[in-house]
Amino acid sequence: MTDVTDLNDDQTEGGQELQLRADTDPLELLREAGAVLRLPEGPALDPADISTEVGEDETMIINMGPQHPSTHGVLRLMLELDGETILRTKPVIGYLHTGMEKTAEDLTYVQGGTNVTRMDYLAPLFNETVFSMAVEDLLGVELPPRAVWIRMLLNEVNRVSSHLLFMATNGLDLGAVSMMIYGWRERELVLAFLEKVTGLRMNHNFIRPGGTAADLPAGWQDDVLELCRVLPPRLDEYDVLLTGQPIFTERTQGIGVLTKEQAIALGATGPVLRSTGVDWDLRRDQPYLAYDEVDFDVVIGTCGDAFDRYAIRLEEIRQSLHLMEQIVDLMPKGDYRAQDKKVTPPPRGRIDESMEALIHHFKLFTEGFKVPAGETYVAIESPRGELGCYLVSDGGAKPYRMHIRGPSFVNLQTLPVMLRGGLVADAVAAISSIDPVMGDVDR
Amino acid sequence: MTDIAEVDGDETTVEPEPPNVHGCPAESVRGETVVHVDVAAYEALVKALHDEGYTFCADLCAVDHSANPTRVLPDGLGPERFEIVVTLRDMAQHRRVRIRCQVPGAAPTVPSLFGVYPGTEAMEREAYDLFGVLFSGHPDLTRILLPEGWEGHPLRKDYAHGKVPVQFKAPQGARHA
Numbered sequence: 001m002t003d004v005t006d007l008n009d010d011q012t013e014g015g016q017e018l019q020l021r022a023d024t025d026p027l028e029l030l031r032e033a034g035a036v037l038r039l040p041e042g043p044a045l046d047p048a049d050i051s052t053e054v055g056e057d058e059t060m061i062i063n064m065g066p067q068h069p070s071t072h073g074v075l076r077l078m079l080e081l082d083g084e085t086i087l088r089t090k091p092v093i094g095y096l097h098t099g100m101e102k103t104a105e106d107l108t109y110v111q112g113g114t115n116v117t118r119m120d121y122l123a124p125l126f127n128e129t130v131f132s133m134a135v136e137d138l139l140g141v142e143l144p145p146r147a148v149w150i151r152m153l154l155n156e157v158n159r160v161s162s163h164l165l166f167m168a169t170n171g172l173d174l175g176a177v178s179m180m181i182y183g184w185r186e187r188e189l190v191l192a193f194l195e196k197v198t199g200l201r202m203n204h205n206f207i208r209p210g211g212t213a214a215d216l217p218a219g220w221q222d223d224v225l226e227l228c229r230v231l232p233p234r235l236d237e238y239d240v241l242l243t244g245q246p247i248f249t250e251r252t253q254g255i256g257v258l259t260k261e262q263a264i265a266l267g268a269t270g271p272v273l274r275s276t277g278v279d280w281d282l283r284r285d286q287p288y289l290a291y292d293e294v295d296f297d298v299v300i301g302t303c304g305d306a307f308d309r310y311a312i313r314l315e316e317i318r319q320s321l322h323l324m325e326q327i328v329d330l331m332p333k334g335d336y337r338a339q340d341k342k343v344t345p346p347p348r349g350r351i352d353e354s355m356e357a358l359i360h361h362f363k364l365f366t367e368g369f370k371v372p373a374g375e376t377y378v379a380i381e382s383p384r385g386e387l388g389c390y391l392v393s394d395g396g397a398k399p400y401r402m403h404i405r406g407p408s409f410v411n412l413q414t415l416p417v418m419l420r421g422g423l424v425a426d427a428v429a430a431i432s433s434i435d436p437v438m439g440d441v442d443r
Numbered sequence: 444m445t446d447i448a449e450v451d452g453d454e455t456t457v458e459p460e461p462p463n464v465h466g467c468p469a470e471s472v473r474g475e476t477v478v479h480v481d482v483a484a485y486e487a488l489v490k491a492l493h494d495e496g497y498t499f500c501a502d503l504c505a506v507d508h509s510a511n512p513t514r515v516l517p518d519g520l521g522p523e524r525f526e527i528v529v530t531l532r533d534m535a536q537h538r539r540v541r542i543r544c545q546v547p548g549a550a551p552t553v554p555s556l557f558g559v560y561p562g563t564e565a566m567e568r569e570a571y572d573l574f575g576v577l578f579s580g581h582p583d584l585t586r587i588l589l590p591e592g593w594e595g596h597p598l599r600k601d602y603a604h605g606k607v608p609v610q611f612k613a614p615q616g617a618r619h620a
Contacts, residue, residue: 016585027557028582031564094588101573102598137473264534267500267562278534285537373513376473377530377541379501388502390528394511401598405502405530413565442588 018061018078018090032080032088034420059087064427066095072169073438075431077415084423089416093409096442104402108368109135112399113205116389119404120440121202122165125151125158125194126382127404128207133288134378134391134402135209138371141340145290145332147211152289153224153327154197154207155380156320160231161190162383163313163320166435167238170310173432174251179241186234193223210344211337221328228321235317243311252307256418256430259304266417267410270385271312272434276304282381294326306433313435316383343369368397384408384435406440464540465491468517477541479520485544486554489529493559497531497540500560504528505570509548510600516545524548525576529556529563546576555581573598 021029059082066076074095080088104115116131117124129151136143164187171179191201196217198204206213242248258268263276273280281298283291299315301308337344345364346357373395379388385407392401411434418430463469465488469478480488506526508514516522525546532539546553555578556563567578568587575596578584586593595602 016587016591025582031561031582094586094590097588099597264499265561267560267566269501280534285534286539374472375528377475377502377528379530386501388530390502390504390530392506392511394513400511401506403502403504403506403528405504409565409569410562413562 016092016094018080018088018092020061029088032090032416034089034417058082064424066092072431072436075412075436075438075441077427077431079419079424079427081424084425086419086422086424086427089419089427091412091415093412093438093441096438098443100443101401101403104399106398108397109209109371109399110365110368112402113208114203116402116404117203117205118439119443120382120384120387120406120408120437122162122437123158123382123384123387124203125154125207126380126387128205129155129289130378130380130382130387130389130404131391131402132207132209133380134376134389135371137376137378138374138391138393139209139340139343139369140372141210141338141343143211143338144335146215146334147336147338148289149327149331150212150216150336151207152291152294153216153324153331154194154212155289156323156327157190157194157224157227159320159383160227160317160324161187161194163317164190166313166383167242167310170432170435171242173428174248176242176245176248179238182234182237182241186231189230190227193227196220196223208337210340211335215336221331224324224328228325231321232318235314238314243314249307251426251429252310252433253305254303255306255422255426256309256433257303257305258414258417262417263304263414266413268385268414269407270381270383270411271309271316272385272411272414274299274312275301275308277302282379282386286379288378288380293330294323296323306429309433309435313383370395370397371399379405382407384437384440385411404443406443408434408436408438408440409443412436412441464488465495468520470517472541475539475541477543479517480542480544481520481523482544482546482553485527485542486556488542489531489556489559492531492540492542496533496535497538499532499534500529500556500563500566501532501539502528502530503556503563503566503570505546505574505576505598507574507598507600520545525551525574527553527570527576551576552579553577554579557581572596575599 059080061078061080064077064079066074076092078090078092079086100115100119104112107115112131113128116127119127164183168180168183171183195201198206258276260276260278263273263278277300279298279300284298296319299312301312345361350357351361371393373393375392377388377390379386387407388405390403391399394400419427464478467478467480467484467488469476506528507524508526509524514522523545525548527544527546529542530539544553553576555567557580565587567581568584570576571578571584572586572588573596
């Protein structure tokens, strides 16, 4: 097999940074200027509007990030400016890349959860859920109802904590520093519940192939209902603090506007897609877990601006709380993991009295279990959009290939569209409204 | 494989066991339609599916199958080293289809889907970065996750990983004397 690395270097290896107009491919120039639709739907931007003749001294290319406080980690944006107006945008990413997809190929399916949970670190339980569901799909393991409902409960609790963090950082980015304190305060309540259930505030590795690591602790219903009681009045406070506040609306309404067609063409999902008015939520449109047995509304916007994305997330917190209340009522009794000896370790008590159980336990955690050869793609609705896991097995105890479709990674492509023609100060509002998590972008 | 133009557009993929989709061999894997295609018919298939209603590209990734002997492909389609796996969605009818495109290892080049789905721009760059698969017609095929000067494509199966020696030795210095 010939090595094509040398071939590639000449043809394609180029700068990742934003180049001068004269040095940029015309198609790329259009993309950086936010023109995404060269399709029958109609051009959003006339190619003639983009001049390649702009002199180097008329515009300025500046870096925003990777260490800018409003970029949520290490996102680096290169902006071409005319005065304060943004003409072109190019996100430069990869500063947090740690090769987690490659790492996954060296970990067994039992260990895989510890790896994926660190990707989108604000929604770790979603990463674990999608990975576990992909493994179970290949295994053909059927979960007991309680395991499914525990997963659903934890997913919704995690959605609340993730959106609360968005509330905090979005407020912070726009100058409402008190909002940051409130958002963090409420998130801590939610994380305290997750810590009680899983033992950890983040990176839980609680949802595992075959079910969950443990059952819910005694009295969990009271904790969930307490969250459902405490949080709504606080959300009403957010309404007073932000939603109706003139400075906040001035900074977000009409900022970072995206149309339906642009959002679909760019593959945007989650609140970014729903803010444009596209009625799409995987929980409802491709039901997984037991979402077809509970009642919730899919919140959509109309304008596709930063304010809509804020309002959608605020309402989604309320919907998640509504879901949590229903789950408390409907939680079935039974086992929290599949009693499939292939994937489930024997009970702790059996290990003390049975040599076979001890060997079984040892083998499961050293060698892991083998998964039948095949491939699958599983997608769930994370707080940021479609979180997918493409898993290929060659019949061994480790994934042959595990690819995570990170919603933040794809959603970032909407930035050139959102920012074109806007001011630098509004870029902060637009970035914040996408709610990117760099661990999810770079993986 | 028949030419895409010969197939009428009224062919649907909702049959329980779809024999082929737009002239390409298809199978149903645990209820999901998977279409197999080679590089020559790849772009036409994607365009036909887009016109059929699959307007949303959910995911695009590459797989290096050079160390996987367990792969099963339909008759008439030679297994190649790389696969480009594309997941498309039809939001109106709530359908999903997965395309598995065989890409030769010697000269891995496939047409870019940027013209049909602009959202594949970053995904194709990622596949290029990690696997070295080239996408012809891509506006900006540069590394996206790894630094510009990186050598090789690390998610290939022949990429040496874990080979960097890690030295364990006692720390030197006054406090450890």
